[in-house]
Amino acid sequence: MIAILVISLHLCEDVILISDILRWIRNLNLPCWDPSSVLPDDQFPTFFLLGSLKDLLAIHYHEIEWDMEVMLKYLQVPSASLPSLSVLPVIARFVEELNLPRDLIVMVHDIAESIGIRWHLDINAGKRDWSRMRPQNVEATVMSLIIHTLIVLFGLNDSSERKITTQSHHIERLTNHTAHLFDWYDWMEHINQRRHYLFQHTTLLEHHSVPAALGFIRIHFVRNDRRRIPWSRLKKNKYQDENYEDLQRAFQEVNFHHPPPEFFLSLPVTQRPFRAHTQGLVHLYPELSKDFSEDSLAHVTVGLEDHPSADLQRCLTAIRLIQKQARTEATPIGASMLRLRLRKMLSLEHVPSHVLQWLIPVCAEMIEQRPAALLGRLVHLEEILFSNKVK
Secondary structure, three states: HHHHHHHHHOOOOOOOOOHHHHHHOOOOOOOOHHHHHOOOEEEEEEEEHHHHHHHHHOHHHHHHHHHHHHHHHHHHOOHHEEEEOOHHHHHHHHHHOOOOOOOHHHHHHHHHHOOOHHHHHHHHOOOOOHHOOOOOOHHHHHHHHHHHHHHHHHHOOHHHHHHHHHHHHHHHOOOOOOOOOOOHHHHHHEEEEEEHHHHHHOOOOHHHOHHHHHHHHHHHOOOOOOOOHHHHHOOOOOOOOOOOHHHHHHHHHHOOOOOOOOOOOOOOOOOOOHHHHHHOOOOOOHHHHHHOOOOHHHHHHHOEEEOOOHHHHHHHHHHHHHHHHHHHHHOOOOOOHHHHHHHOOOHHHHHOHHHHHHHHHHHHOOOOOOHHHHHHHHHHHHHHHHHOOOO
């Protein structure tokens, strides 16, 4: 059913992604099963029973891709007959969801056009393990292009972005803070705060969701599968008919070791879930109101070259030298993982900078894919974009 839904959405050229559908399933916005049919009626469900619920909710991205290819073959629909769409709407959406400057949209789209990236259902069903390690789907591709664009602009080697930020602060002072330049570290702090508060108040993040908690229970209590757990250990109030949000709050309480805030945000389905839920929490956490979409990237592009200030031009020259040095000395992400790639294993531990080790999981959780899968696509596109550096 889900595979047919995804194929139909693509035929209708609707910008609804597989990650959206996975979130809807996990949050019961798209009901694929009835919780009342598996949750117990009594007050004392077992760890085994709770753990067994994980597989009903934790559908994975590559599994849907596999089912789509099988369904296309069953319906005798050749992939070539499916529409090939522009990736611009997906780029715009991800840039907005990441709260990055809108100037980035045109840059990423230009790169996508230059290497012929389109949005089409091109799934290699015969290599399921391969598709998990180096996915070809539009979400992993677009997110990888965004990351590569940020690498080109800021270096992201644990040094260049810090030096560029220092020079941008000098430019801000020289322009009496009228330039509104994008601050990388300010944005990182904002994203970290956003992830923390979304975990506290929503079910948006997959690894902080009920399925993840159920998986933890199944792994750690498999030997005591008949051990009983009273709901009073999860909730202080008396037992009531369980619903999904009750269960989520219960696991949050256990994770935090103290009762979570009373406010629990549950919004209608939207194609901008991260932005929408963040705005829904602004009244509790005003710091979440920061908007980086209007910030300028002129200091890392060519937007301030005509400014008359000699001091400002020196700052721009310094930034250009930092960018050039970063590109010259950059170690390809895939180079340090060549042996791992031959064994079809990719690991964030071998990514050459801590900034990228942080950024890749942040982007991966937004597209409902594993960080290792996004890393695989990142390495593959690196071979296309920087073939002169990747051997």
